[in-house]
Amino acid sequence: MTQIAEHGQDRYAGATEGPLLLRRPYIIFLGDIENPFDAKTGFGLRDWSGEHCVGQVRLSERAVDLGLPEFPLRDSQGPWSGSLVLGVSPMGGAIEPHWIPTLARAAAGGLDVVSGLHQRLGDIAEVRDAARRSGARLVDVRHSNRRFDVATGRKRTGQRVLTVGTDCAVGKKYTALSLARALRAAGRDADFRATGQTGIMIGGGGIAIDAVVADFIAGAAEALSPDAAPSHWDVVEGQGSLFHPAYAGVSLGLLHGTQPDWIVMCHDPLRSAVDGLPHCRLPTLSEAIQRNLEAARLTNAAVQCLGISLNTSGMTAGSASAVLAAARGETGLPAVDPIRTGVAALLERLDAAT
């Protein structure tokens, strides 16, 4: 997605305090993590931003292997350019003490170090001092030190799709990435706009919207998808859900600030309650669509729902077909699983409508 990020970069260049931009190429740090589940970020980077991933750093033979060349961090002192990106997120979100010398060595050699973990890189003296000496940046994409204007609600030029969901972790990021990729493959001018840490790493920039100060959520979303050419598409990664008791405020501010022309409703068909909160039942697809459209009309009266994106990864082919058909039946809209079926049905509807 080189062109995507570069396109974004040009349009962000005027914003002194706008979205974050990462430095490429990427070297993926995997530590000694052996459970592939804890290396989801690394796999996501390889799968969605592979052309920018030039190497991996593993601290043990048994560590997760992304199949990238081993980066010779120990064989030289640099100077290197680009970023060492932490592709791992162990339970608890802390950086293991025995990883620190490697991170410091990367920073000392001029690599930016990029982390989506809770613990801040700048709080680790050895890494901080190394970066200070070399001029490398320490980028904690989960934390935001960026400033944004308050939203105005002014209608912007260009076209926007926002992925929304019935809950957290239902495929909003993958759906947005798939749509942006498909739009570009179809010759459209499209940017993926990241709002979460993994999306930012994959897209090479963006805004961790849940780390923005509350007053500026919608303003940050406005800055994320600025005025663009009439035929340009921004595909914005959604966050949270209007139906999540902790995160609905983030979702609403993102919805208002994005002012989408289209929303895509993402859902996990195996889930009936908010993840981890069994007392919070999820809405039906129809209700979720209606409530999101109702709220979105505040900043774009013409908003429509493009279709449904289901994560059917835990299902058999037969079950997946059945839930996709049921979603079509309930809503009268195209229903896809970006991984299983691709998003062609969504693109067809866009083509028919625009």
Place this chain on the structure above:
Amino acid sequence: MTQIAEHGQDRYAGATEGPLLLRRPYIIFLGDIENPFDAKTGFGLRDWSGEHCVGQVRLSERAVDLGLPEFPLRDSQGPWSGSLVLGVSPMGGAIEPHWIPTLARAAAGGLDVVSGLHQRLGDIAEVRDAARRSGARLVDVRHSNRRFDVATGRKRTGQRVLTVGTDCAVGKKYTALSLARALRAAGRDADFRATGQTGIMIGGGGIAIDAVVADFIAGAAEALSPDAAPSHWDVVEGQGSLFHPAYAGVSLGLLHGTQPDWIVMCHDPLRSAVDGLPHCRLPTLSEAIQRNLEAARLTNAAVQCLGISLNTSGMTAGSASAVLAAARGETGLPAVDPIRTGVAALLERLDAAT
């Protein structure tokens, strides 16, 4: 409202990182501000927290006079206890350079200095150093350095009213203050829960909810009105509006985290569009109520609208009566202006229902 804050204090004592608490008594700093409009905070403190306001500090004979005793800041070096509260908010929100020696003198003598302005007290070297030496606190209530847990949506004990609105600055704070005062006057156990800087100063504590990091809006609101006795009332000051393109996320998170049993809809009858954003038309009262109730049901299925609070301060008595009657007619609910009519009609409905 002594008991209100002390009650709050007890219940907050367990939270190491919860809401802010201010130190009383208050001395109100008025600088040399001559326009009463720029001293709204000072008047609000005198009117709503008068029993805690023991003095005022004026730097000129022509400065706004709240009728409080002049505090002899220059006649002694302290030690004093309590807070010097900036009761002024000049255009631009900056602290005038010639105020600084007085603020530093207060801090040197042991007074906390409390400001709701944009400029941070801690960024002023003279004040910061004085406070460091004496141990006084510098409290920028507009900025939050507090941490909160993510919301859970768990139903809490006790009863809650939240003031909501069709827009910003339509009387949500005054309505909440009036209701809390009236509940206490009627012998009920009630706390005013502040969510904005002026409310925090008046109430002696609270959370500047719009300064919280987005992920924690609802969590902060949960911390603000913790479990309480079944007969206890928290009256929570609302912020923003679900219909404001910049602040709806804050309003929704506050609504979800508060999980109100009752909402009161606040409105300025002279306003037809969002303040400063003429392209954003305001909803009708009925629509505003319905949309707020719909959203609030996520965390409290039993939520109801208690009534309407109109700010009729710019209207004749006849016009005020007419708009109040029209609001009653449209919604079938009691409609009051807290200043003009008092809130007895709201209390009657609560009494009838609980």
